[in-house]
Amino acid sequence: MEPASFNAFALGNGCVKFNGLNYADWSEQIQFQLGVLELDLAIIMDNEPTITKTSSEADKTLYEAWERSNRLSLSLMKMSISDNVKPSMPKTNNAREFMRMIKEYSQSDITDKSVVGNL
Numbered sequence: 001m002e003p004a005s006f007n008a009f010a011l012g013n014g015c016v017k018f019n020g021l022n023y024a025d026w027s028e029q030i031q032f033q034l035g036v037l038e039l040d041l042a043i044i045m046d047n048e049p050t051i052t053k054t055s056s057e058a059d060k061t062l063y064e065a066w067e068r069s070n071r072l073s074l075s076l077m078k079m080s081i082s083d084n085v086k087p088s089m090p091k092t093n094n095a096r097e098f099m100r101m102i103k104e105y106s107q108s109d110i111t112d113k114s115v116v117g118n119l
Contacts, residue, residue, distance in 0.1 A: 005108075015029050015076070017080055017082045019084075020088075022106075034069075041066050068093065074098060077099065088105065089101075089105070
């Protein structure tokens with residue numbers, strides 16, 4: 001196993017599990033880990049880049065980097081959610097949107113009832 005692969009695996013396994021009540025800690029760790037892995041593009045950009053037939057190579061490269069970041073960011077976030085919370089998680093294919101929806105979920109009345117009842 002390559003050192004970079006091992007580090008990515010170790011970072012993913014070391015993340016705090018989101019339990020519905022710990023959004024601030026979870027978010028901070030997710031953002032740090034994605035930044036260290038240079039995969040945070042999808043959560044720091046306001047909008048998904050678009051490409052057309054006339055897009056430059058730089059635009060295409062940016063889109064490819066964003067798409068990879070988005071896909072892997074979503075995977076890391078979903079892996080770091082407690083099993084008892086997963087069924088209530090929002091459905092989206094956008095990492096930035098997913099993080100925003102998780103924040104809203106963690107501040108809702110539903111969280112208090114579903115998570116506390118399962119502790």
